[in-house]
Amino acid sequence: RIGFDLGANMVLLAAAVCTKAGKPLVSRQFVEMTRPHVEGLLSSFSKLIQVDTQHTFVETESVRYVYQPLEKLYMLLVTTKQSNILEDLETLRLFSRVIPEYCSVIEEREVSDNAFNIIFAFDEIVALGYRENVNLNQIKTFTEMDSQDEKVYLAVRENQEKEAKEVMKLKVKDLERQKREQRIASRSFPLGGVTQGFGSGSSGGSHMGGIGSSSSSASSSGSTASTHTPSTSASRPAPTASRGMVLGGKKQVDDIVAELGGQVSHFNAPRQPAAAAKAVATRSSVHIKVEERMSMSAGRDSGMENLEVKGIVLLNINSAEDARCRIAIRNEESRAIQFQTHPNVDKKRFASENIITLKQAGKAFPLNSDVPVLKWRFATSDESNLPLSINCWPSDAGDGKCDVNIEYELLHQHLELHDVIISIPCPSGVGAPTVSSCDGEYKFENRRSMMEWRLTVIDQSSKSGTMEFTIPARQDDFFPVNVTFTSETTYCSLGVAGVVSSVDEDSGRTIAFSNESHLIVDKYVID
Numbered sequence: 001r002i003g004f005d006l007g008a009n010m011v012l013l014a015a016a017v018c019t020k021a022g023k024p025l026v027s028r029q030f031v032e033m034t035r036p037h038v039e040g041l042l043s044s045f046s047k048l049i050q051v052d053t054q055h056t057f058v059e060t061e062s063v064r065y066v067y068q069p070l071e072k073l074y075m076l077l078v079t080t081k082q083s084n085i086l087e088d089l090e091t092l093r094l095f096s097r098v099i100p101e102y103c104s105v106i107e108e109r110e111v112s113d114n115a116f117n118i119i120f121a122f123d124e125i126v127a128l129g130y131r132e133n134v135n136l137n138q139i140k141t142f143t144e145m146d147s148q149d150e151k152v153y154l155a156v157r158e159n160q161e162k163e164a165k166e167v168m169k170l171k172v173k174d175l176e177r178q179k180r181e182q183r184i185a186s187r188s189f190p191l192g193g194v195t196q197g198f199g200s201g202s203s204g205g206s207h208m209g210g211i212g213s214s215s216s217s218a219s220s221s222g223s224t225a226s227t228h229t230p231s232t233s234a235s236r237p238a239p240t241a242s243r244g245m246v247l248g249g250k251k252q253v254d255d256i257v258a259e260l261g262g263q264v265s266h267f268n269a270p271r272q273p274a275a276a277a278k279a280v281a282t283r284s285s286v287h288i289k290v291e292e293r294m295s296m297s298a299g300r301d302s303g304m305e306n307l308e309v310k311g312i313v314l315l316n317i318n319s320a321e322d323a324r325c326r327i328a329i330r331n332e333e334s335r336a337i338q339f340q341t342h343p344n345v346d347k348k349r350f351a352s353e354n355i356i357t358l359k360q361a362g363k364a365f366p367l368n369s370d371v372p373v374l375k376w377r378f379a380t381s382d383e384s385n386l387p388l389s390i391n392c393w394p395s396d397a398g399d400g401k402c403d404v405n406i407e408y409e410l411l412h413q414h415l416e417l418h419d420v421i422i423s424i425p426c427p428s429g430v431g432a433p434t435v436s437s438c439d440g441e442y443k444f445e446n447r448r449s450m451m452e453w454r455l456t457v458i459d460q461s462s463k464s465g466t467m468e469f470t471i472p473a474r475q476d477d478f479f480p481v482n483v484t485f486t487s488e489t490t491y492c493s494l495g496v497a498g499v500v501s502s503v504d505e506d507s508g509r510t511i512a513f514s515n516e517s518h519l520i521v522d523k524y525v526i527d
Helices: 035-048 085-102 108-113 115-125 136-144 148-186 192-196 201-220 231-235 250-263 274-281 347-353
Strands: 012-019 024-029 057-059 063-070 073-080 286-299 303-317 325-331 338-341 371-380 388-398 401-410 417-425 434-438 441-445 450-458 464-472 481-487 494-501 513-526
Touching (some): 012 085, 024 108, 024 115, 035 073, 085 115, 108 115, 286 494, 338 347, 388 481, 401 417
Parallel strands (some): 286 513
Antiparallel strands (some): 012 024, 012 073, 303 371, 325 494, 388 401, 401 464, 417 481
């Protein structure tokens, strides 16, 4: 027997998670006790349990053990014999619901890995032997320790990092400019062998003609940006076999960081992706961005309730020569779409010819800013316009469990959807669901009790898929289902056909332009 010097008001002595063999994994005492006392209590528990019994408590001369099986483990409370057994059982149920919130699988390794989180949660339930008046959601909120001061600190730190990066970029540009000037100055006095390569004046003239011709060809292409070479290049010698400085090389980046000194705490020079480099290189002086935002709500039984798509065309021009232009819009839509042009745009001409041009002849578009020139809106409740169909079919599997079958189908096959996430809510406190089949990947967010079905891309080759899982729940627990995705193809069949100069209406000089399209989901809910 182990004795205690306890007051009459102390009711809950300790809480523990232990194996069925009596090995304690996590233990938290709520009154002053020595470690040998706690270990003695826990070691005595396994000897007192009777195998074939329906009772969930057992008593000794001094304490009462209240316990509940958790798969291969026990959730155990040690109380005084004077405590209220009904309140103890209610407290035990709350303790048992806490464990699955921090352990995706109820096993020894998982409990040991999350021991501190479990102890913090235990402290929120009981204080000085008394149960606090809290529920599971409040415990999760308290243990997350959301701090406004921490948010302010992180925001300030993020701003400081951004400012440091901007200073770094300016310093890098300044260093590159200085080294470029030094390189040009050193080549102003070339060696004799190199000078003979440019001995004839016709050679220099031919070189200048090549620059002009390349610039002209770039202006006539539809998506290639023009490049202008400085006039000093005409007097430069031909490149020799010796290798000069390579911009962007690792050695040069290390030199730049060394010259920056302590202005930047840590600097990495990741290799720029080829796709991103190509996008930057192909951006022309006239850049057009087409963006759509989609909102959709549907009922689990009633079908689609509302679909709304809002689009906008943004024009960005950085060359005064191309600022006076006309934009031809490609409109292949047969649906009733509401258009709205900018007040300075000729509405009649757009309505008749799908041409965006300014009302006042000879006036130019603003430079170096995204100018919204056209907006549109499409709203419908017709399910044939639904781009992606989501069906969630929960069914009763018995023993308080549900079998959930979710399927998707791409109905508008001209779309290519990226980074698709289908989020299905699950009941809290029951652990992770058992997934039997899944097209793509899945992740269970234990804190939010959310099953996320993730698909990298949905297109014609993967226009449908399913996922099945089982979890203790009711059929109404799996709604609302939320969907997010992006696409580089717009929902409405609208685009840019071409850009021509409006300086001379008769000549119609074609202007090189680049464009990008985005479809973004603001809301896509099945409730």
